[in-house]
Structure formats: structure tokens, C-alpha cells
Amino acid sequence: MPRISEVSVGPRSPGQFEPIVGPERMARFLDAAHRLRTRMAGRVVWNVNSTATGGGVAELLRSLIAYTRGAGIDTRWIAIDGPREFFVLTKRIHHALHGQPGDGSDLGDGEQLLYEEVLHENAMELVAVIRPEDVVLLHDPQTAGLIPHIVRAGAKVVWRCHIGVDEPNEQTELGWRFLAPYLETAHGYVFTRKTYVPPMCDLARTEIIPPTIDPLSPKNQDMTPETARTILVHTGIVEGPANTGSREFTREDGSPGRVDRSADVIRLGRAPSWDTPLVVQVSRWDPLKDPHGVLKGFTALLDGTAPANAELVLAGPNVHAVADDPEGPAMFEELLQTWRSISHSERRRIHLVNLPMADVEENAAIVNALQRHATIVVQKSLREGFGLTVAEAMWKGRPVVASAVGGIQDQIEDGQSGLLIPDPEDLDAFASALRQLLEDRELSLSLGRNARERVREHFLGLSSLETWGALIERLDEGGNGEPR
Numbered sequence: 001m002p003r004i005s006e007v008s009v010g011p012r013s014p015g016q017f018e019p020i021v022g023p024e025r026m027a028r029f030l031d032a033a034h035r036l037r038t039r040m041a042g043r044v045v046w047n048v049n050s051t052a053t054g055g056g057v058a059e060l061l062r063s064l065i066a067y068t069r070g071a072g073i074d075t076r077w078i079a080i081d082g083p084r085e086f087f088v089l090t091k092r093i094h095h096a097l098h099g100q101p102g103d104g105s106d107l108g109d110g111e112q113l114l115y116e117e118v119l120h121e122n123a124m125e126l127v128a129v130i131r132p133e134d135v136v137l138l139h140d141p142q143t144a145g146l147i148p149h150i151v152r153a154g155a156k157v158v159w160r161c162h163i164g165v166d167e168p169n170e171q172t173e174l175g176w177r178f179l180a181p182y183l184e185t186a187h188g189y190v191f192t193r194k195t196y197v198p199p200m201c202d203l204a205r206t207e208i209i210p211p212t213i214d215p216l217s218p219k220n221q222d223m224t225p226e227t228a229r230t231i232l233v234h235t236g237i238v239e240g241p242a243n244t245g246s247r248e249f250t251r252e253d254g255s256p257g258r259v260d261r262s263a264d265v266i267r268l269g270r271a272p273s274w275d276t277p278l279v280v281q282v283s284r285w286d287p288l289k290d291p292h293g294v295l296k297g298f299t300a301l302l303d304g305t306a307p308a309n310a311e312l313v314l315a316g317p318n319v320h321a322v323a324d325d326p327e328g329p330a331m332f333e334e335l336l337q338t339w340r341s342i343s344h345s346e347r348r349r350i351h352l353v354n355l356p357m358a359d360v361e362e363n364a365a366i367v368n369a370l371q372r373h374a375t376i377v378v379q380k381s382l383r384e385g386f387g388l389t390v391a392e393a394m395w396k397g398r399p400v401v402a403s404a405v406g407g408i409q410d411q412i413e414d415g416q417s418g419l420l421i422p423d424p425e426d427l428d429a430f431a432s433a434l435r436q437l438l439e440d441r442e443l444s445l446s447l448g449r450n451a452r453e454r455v456r457e458h459f460l461g462l463s464s465l466e467t468w469g470a471l472i473e474r475l476d477e478g479g480n481g482e483p484r
């Protein structure tokens with residue numbers, strides 16, 4: 001028997017954005033927030049997903065809900081529940097929408113029945129608290145089956161899908177066919193990219209909202225070079241001695257935090273010195289992030305006329321700590337084999353880093369330090385819905401070299417706010433982009449400057465709050481938002 005649970009999120013004042021976006025932009029936001037607050041008086045915006053922790057969606061929700069609550073709008077978060085076989089099924093649907101077979105299991109009548117039963121039970125609990133004047137934002141395939149129930153209860157319903165691929169295939173068709181019966185009656189849809197919108201979602205009722213980052217989170221908050229250095233020396237990623245900086249950061253709830261744990265680093269010889277130019281990729285150990293390709297592309301760079309003394313850091317979560325990513329350890333093991341197979345002199349310049357995961361905010365602070373210290377951040381993904389790591393590095397003013405896949409194409413304007421590699425498998429193009437940036441400091445600086453401005457303009461939480469507000473206004477006014 002499912003038990004929905006309410007996730008508690010404390011309010012955070014959106015006023016904290018003022019030094020970041022300037023008074024004019026802030027005034028525009030406050031104006032929009034005031035309008036929405038007036039419109040939503042006595043009403044609730046419900047967010048419904050299937051997990052309170054883990055994954056980008058939970059991280060995104062936590063921050064957006066905190067600032068919306070801080071703006072005086074009653075925003076809540078409910079996590080649905082279900083038996084294990086329900087989540088095995090929804091993971092299968094998730095893979096399908098990514099164009100992948102996943103475990104290859106059926107998506108037939110039996111599965112449809114299980115899906116409907118579990119969501120019906122969750123819906124019964126939800127409609128007991130949701131009022132007809134409320135707005136309900138349902139996230140991802142796990143919640144799509146709630147749509148008809150909540151529409152019947154009279155509330156406005158928007159389904160937000162965080163996944164998608166540019167090129168449909170047999171699997172995506174299978175996944176969308178499964179969800180189609182539930183989607184039709186939603187008042188609105190939100191996708192990350194236009195190409196991700198399936199045919200059964202009416203474009204006139206669809207809003208495109210890219211994911212955004214929180215510039216005040218431990219991952220992205222300002223950090224002095226001294227603090228970054230102390231953190232990186234303490235964790236063993238760069239060579240000491242540490243300077244006198246602190247290892248402190250500010251936690252989500254405003255309390256002080258400190259980086260105490262070390263990274264688990266595999267290397268040959270010494271850690272890079274503070275002055276060594278670092279090429280950095282931070283990602284889960286996942287084939288689609290192509291760490292093998294990064295490693296091979298970097299060795300191609302060394303085989304050519306290798307610029308100066310650049311070294312490579314491939315960093316990801318500690319493979320033994322991520323219970324819900326069973327592919328991680330095997331992937332890391334394979335990478336280790338590849339690393340062992342390259343020449344001694346090249347291996348000395350490639351560091352494989354497992355970051356501590358016991359405290360996610362401490363982990364975030366280490367990622368923050370590493371991204372800030374990187375000379376170049378790379379994201380050589382073979383597929384990517386939207387690269388949070390790309391937005392994070394751009395916000396830190398880093399020049400980014402990334403594959404022109406999925407949402408990354410909307411994030412980086414090639415040659416302006418980073419460099420895009422048209423074919424993600426083209427190692428020579430990857431190596432020559434690295435060489436170009438390592439040799440041309442002016443270009444690196446200008447790409448980094450433009451990157452930060454691009455994130456400020458389009459990819460901070462403030463922008464998406466405004467777009468959500470405008471969408472709710474339209475739903476109320478029956479513009480794009482009336483069910484067919």
C-alpha cells in the first residue's frame with residue numbers, strides 16, 4: 001500500500017540573487033513573484049515526483065521549491081511510493097525514453113495494469129489533500145499515470161518530463177506508447193528541448209524550460225582560489241603544501257560546512273602541482289559520459305605536439321558508495337584497465353579520482369573546487385539530456401569543450417561560450433580543441449567570460465521560476481493550457 005510522503009523544504013530568500021543578477025533583473029523577478037503570489041493566494045503549487053534524494057531532479061526541485069517558498073508562494077513537494085516492481089518498470093520506461101532497451105523487459109498489458117494500480121493508490125491519497133484551485137506539477141514517467149486522476153479532481157496539471165532524445169527510435173516509441181493514454185488530458189507539458197516533445201503532447205500546450213543551477217549551492221557558490229587550493233590539496237587531488245586558506249563552505253541550510261574527507265586517487269607518481277594546467281571531466285562512471293574517449297583523446301593530444309605540461313583529471317563519485325548505480329564499479333574497472341594499458345609516461349599525466357560521497361554537500365564543495373581550478377572542463381558525453389556539469393563549469397567562467405549532443409547544444413554557442421565537438425567520437429577534433437585552448441589563453445578567457453554571462457542570462461533558477469510563473473498565469477487564463 002503506497003504512502004505518499006511530504007518532503008520538507010525550508011524557505012530561502014530569492015533576494016540572495018540580487019548581487020548575482022543585479023538590481024534591475026532582481027526587480028523584474030520580484031515583480032513576477034509578486035504577481036504570482038497574488039494569483040496563488042490561498043492556493044498551493046504541488047510538485048510530485050518519486051524520490052526526495054538522489055539524482056538531478058531531486059536536486060533541482062529542492063532548490064526551486066526553497067526559493068519559491070521564500071518568495072511567499074505555498075509550494076510543496078510530495079514523493080509517491082510503490083512496490084519494487086513498479087520502480088523496475090518505471091526504470092524500464094525511463095531507459096526507453098532515452099532510446100535504450102534497459103533490461104529489455106516487456107511494456108505490455110500486465111505492466112500497464114501494475115502501473116495503473118500503483119498510481120491509482122497514490123492518487124487516492126493525493127486527491128485527499130489537493131484542492132481544485134491548486135496547481136500540480138508532476139515530474140517524469142513515474143507520475144504520468146496520476147494525470148487523469150488529478151484532472152478529475154479539478155486541479156490544473158502540468159507534466160514535466162526531464163528526459164528525452166533528439167532522434168526517436170523503436171524504444172522511444174515503445175515508451176511513449178506506454179505513457180500516451182495518461183498524457184492527453186494534462187493542461188500543460190514542460191520539456192527540456194523542443195526535439196524531446198513526443199507527438200502526443202500538444203506543442204501549443206508545451207513550454208520549454210531547461211534545467212538550471214543554483215549559484216548559491218555548495219556546488220556553485222563563490223569560492224576563493226585559496227579555499228579551492230586548500231580543498232584540493234587536502235583531498236589529495238593536487239600536490240601540497242596547502243596554503244592558509246580554509247576548507248569551509250556554506251551548506252544549503254546556511255550553516256557552515258568543512259571538507260574533511262579525502263579522495264581515493266589512482267595515479268602513477270606525483271599529484272599535479274598547483275601550476276599544472278588541468279583538463280577535468282567530472283561525471284558518473286557511465287559509458288555515455290565516455291571516460292574512455294576522454295582518456296584516449298587526451299593521449300592523442302600528448303602524441304601530437306603536446307602543449308606545455310597539461311594533465312588530465314577524470315573524477316566521479318566513489319564507485320563503492322553509489323548503491324543505485326550498479327554499472328559504476330564495472331565501468332571504473334574497465335577504465336582502469338585502459339589506463340594501465342597506456343604508456344608509463346602518458347599514464348603519469350592521467351589521474352583517476354573517486355570523490356567521497358558520504359556527505360553530498362562536502363562532495364559538492366570538492367566538485368566546486370575542482371571545476372574552478374580546471375584550466376579546461378570537458379564533457380565528452382555521447383548523449384546528454386542537459387549537462388548540469390556543463391552549466392556548472394560555465395558559471396565558474398571555465399572554457400568548456402563538450403560534445404554537440406542533446407541539451408549541450410543549447411547551452412554552449414560554439415566558439416562563443418565554449419567549444420562544441422560535432423562528432424562526439426572524433427578524438428582528433430577533441431584533442432585539437434584542447435590544444436587550441438591550452439595554447440590560446442586569450443580565447444580561453446573570453447570563452448569563460450561569455451560562458452558565465454550565458455548562464456547568468458539563461459540557466460539560473462531565477463529564470464525558470466519566472467517561466468513557471470508565466471505558465472501558471474496562462475493555465476489560469478485558459479491560454480495554452482486548456483485540455484483538448
Ligand code: UDP
Nearest residue numbers: 056282283284316317355367386387388389
Ligand atoms: N556530480 C557530483 N559528484 C560527482 C560526479 C557528478 O556531484 O562525483 C554531479 C555533477 O556536478 C552534476 C551531476 O552530478 O551536478 C550530474 O549531472 P549531469 O546533468 O551532468 O549528468 P547526469 O549524471 O544527470 O547524467
